[in-house]
Amino acid sequence: MLFPFAMSATRWKITIEYKGTAYCGWQRQDGMPSIQQDIEDAIEAFCQQKITLYAAGRTDSGVHAKGQVAHFDLDYGERPLGGYNLAKALNAHLRPAPITIVKAEAVDAEFSARYDAVNKLYLYRIINRPAPPPLEAELVWHYKKTLDVAAMHEAAQVLTGHHDFTSFRDTHCQAKSPERTLDRLDVSARAYDDYGGVEIMVETEARAFLHHQVRNMVGSLTLIGTGKWTKEDLQDALAAKDRAAGGPTCPSDGLYLMRVDY
Amino acid sequence: MLFPFAMSATRWKITIEYKGTAYCGWQRQDGMPSIQQDIEDAIEAFCQQKITLYAAGRTDSGVHAKGQVAHFDLDYGERPLGGYNLAKALNAHLRPAPITIVKAEAVDAEFSARYDAVNKLYLYRIINRPAPPPLEAELVWHYKKTLDVAAMHEAAQVLTGHHDFTSFRDTHCQAKSPERTLDRLDVSARAYDDYGGVEIMVETEARAFLHHQVRNMVGSLTLIGTGKWTKEDLQDALAAKDRAAGGPTCPSDGLYLMRVDY
Numbered sequence: 001m002l003f004p005f006a007m008s009a010t011r012w013k014i015t016i017e018y019k020g021t022a023y024c025g026w027q028r029q030d031g032m033p034s035i036q037q038d039i040e041d042a043i044e045a046f047c048q049q050k051i052t053l054y055a056a057g058r059t060d061s062g063v064h065a066k067g068q069v070a071h072f073d074l075d076y077g078e079r080p081l082g083g084y085n086l087a088k089a090l091n092a093h094l095r096p097a098p099i100t101i102v103k104a105e106a107v108d109a110e111f112s113a114r115y116d117a118v119n120k121l122y123l124y125r126i127i128n129r130p131a132p133p134p135l136e137a138e139l140v141w142h143y144k145k146t147l148d149v150a151a152m153h154e155a156a157q158v159l160t161g162h163h164d165f166t167s168f169r170d171t172h173c174q175a176k177s178p179e180r181t182l183d184r185l186d187v188s189a190r191a192y193d194d195y196g197g198v199e200i201m202v203e204t205e206a207r208a209f210l211h212h213q214v215r216n217m218v219g220s221l222t223l224i225g226t227g228k229w230t231k232e233d234l235q236d237a238l239a240a241k242d243r244a245a246g247g248p249t250c251p252s253d254g255l256y257l258m259r260v261d262y
Numbered sequence: 263m264l265f266p267f268a269m270s271a272t273r274w275k276i277t278i279e280y281k282g283t284a285y286c287g288w289q290r291q292d293g294m295p296s297i298q299q300d301i302e303d304a305i306e307a308f309c310q311q312k313i314t315l316y317a318a319g320r321t322d323s324g325v326h327a328k329g330q331v332a333h334f335d336l337d338y339g340e341r342p343l344g345g346y347n348l349a350k351a352l353n354a355h356l357r358p359a360p361i362t363i364v365k366a367e368a369v370d371a372e373f374s375a376r377y378d379a380v381n382k383l384y385l386y387r388i389i390n391r392p393a394p395p396p397l398e399a400e401l402v403w404h405y406k407k408t409l410d411v412a413a414m415h416e417a418a419q420v421l422t423g424h425h426d427f428t429s430f431r432d433t434h435c436q437a438k439s440p441e442r443t444l445d446r447l448d449v450s451a452r453a454y455d456d457y458g459g460v461e462i463m464v465e466t467e468a469r470a471f472l473h474h475q476v477r478n479m480v481g482s483l484t485l486i487g488t489g490k491w492t493k494e495d496l497q498d499a500l501a502a503k504d505r506a507a508g509g510p511t512c513p514s515d516g517l518y519l520m521r522v523d524y
Contacts, residue, residue, distance in 0.1 A: 017393075017395070017396055017455070018396055018397075019396050019397045064397060066397070067455075084392075087392075087393065088392065097396075098396035099396055101393065102391075102393045102459070103457050129364075130350065131279075131353055131362045132353060132357075132362050133279070133362065134279055134280055134362045135279060135280075135281045135326060135328070135401065137360060139397065193279070193328065194329065195364050195365050
């Protein structure tokens with residue numbers, strides 16, 4: 001046979017949860033622990049095949065995922081492999097890493113986790129109260145000063161739609177265009193404790209985001225929340241097309257890649 | 263002055279959140295890290311007074327709290343101290359321990375965190391799906407087999423009311439009487455992920471609980487949830503008044519002392 005691998009490979013789509021705190025991020029880096037490497041190693045340990053994983057998006061150090069998606073190609077073994085059993089076996093090999101394959105599906109050989117994504121949902125969690133939240137120390141951003149959630153939500157609508165997001169992208173962002181279409185940026189809140197503490201949730205959806213865009217947008221919204229900025233200031237920051245005009249970058253702890261749609 | 267301390271002491275009630283994973287439990291034990299010791303040490307560091315803390319209930323190793331309550335007496339210093347500033351100062355001294363004082367209140371000198379408690383609310387969290395939950399590894403119990411939540415809730419009602427709970431208390435429990443009045447035992451569920459995973463919440467209220475009572479009741483309810491036990495089996499286990507007739511003890515990770523009422 002001339003093309004034994006091409007003839008017998010399956011492309012797998014996996015959906016992944018992870019706690020990003022102890023990692024340098026999704027992407028492999030020499031001498032640093034990465035999500036990508038831990039999963040590639042688990043696949044190699046189980047399947048005895050060195051593969052390369054391609055993710056929908058490369059999350060930064062400390063960023064978490066409830067629904068990261070990646071794909072890879074695996075040669076058929078002697079027995080056909082089902083998605084449920086593949087996920088189960090990889091999860092066994094992944095322990096005790098804080099990474100879980102919640103779903104594995106055989107997909108079309110042309111499927112790309114990165115290029116076929118039509119929508120991504122990110123969540124940013126803020127615990128807004130004076131006292132630090134010990135149960136979720138690495139899972140949220142602790143913000144002490146009271147934030148005006150209604151004002152944040154109203155101002156956030158300035159950023160939805162198609163814009164040049166230069167003011168909200170990292171100066172090292174390598175995307176060719178600073179233009180993106182933001183489909184949703186909602187700020188809501190619920191009680192976090194019985195003593196007036198609040199959990200603020202910022203949910204945002206787009207086909208693609210720029211580097212640090214979500215964290216820079218949330219950082220800017222906190223300026224609205226404390227009254228330091230008005231809605232017009234946010235509008236001006238966007239119009240400036242200058243990172244120096246945007247608000248601060250908030251910490252990675254509160255950020256979750258929740259879902260990727262295809 | 264004959265009684266300088268009695269004349270100038272304030273009794274403080276503090277409400278506490280903590281992650282119990284790395285502790286031997288609430289209570290001080292020689293050579294082991296305890297919640298009580300960390301807070302007593304923080305108070306001593308801030309106030310230069312050695313005090314003893316009395317808690318509403320002594321949680322076990324690994325058990326968490328969102329609303330533990332304790333009291334202690336502090337002599338007045340030269341400046342009057344407000345609750346907000348006391349909590350803030352203690353929280354600064356507690357870092358990086360996963361313990362937070364969410365509220366501090368000056369109370370009547372007769373107030374007892376333990377004896378004046380009229381109701382306690384415990385929550386037990388189960389993540390019910392095949393894949394482990396990496397983001398909340400120490401904060402929930404991971405249970406793989408699908409549980410019938412409606413059957414668990416219905417059967418749980420057998421345990422509410424006044425009963426001899428010998429079948430559900432630890433054999434080392436030192437309470438004089440095995441009788442308790444269980445005011446509430448509710449089992450509910452909500453979606454945990456987009457792939458069929460479920461979070462099951464068991465909420466229970468009583469004036470007081472026996473040692474391991476909540477964890478033993480939840481362990482027994484999982485036998486109902488898998489169909490291994492019927493509601494009648496749970497009734498029989500209760501009637502047996504024998505720990506050997508009760509179900510297994512579930513892990514401490516999922517248990518939270520949520521609130522103490524006075």
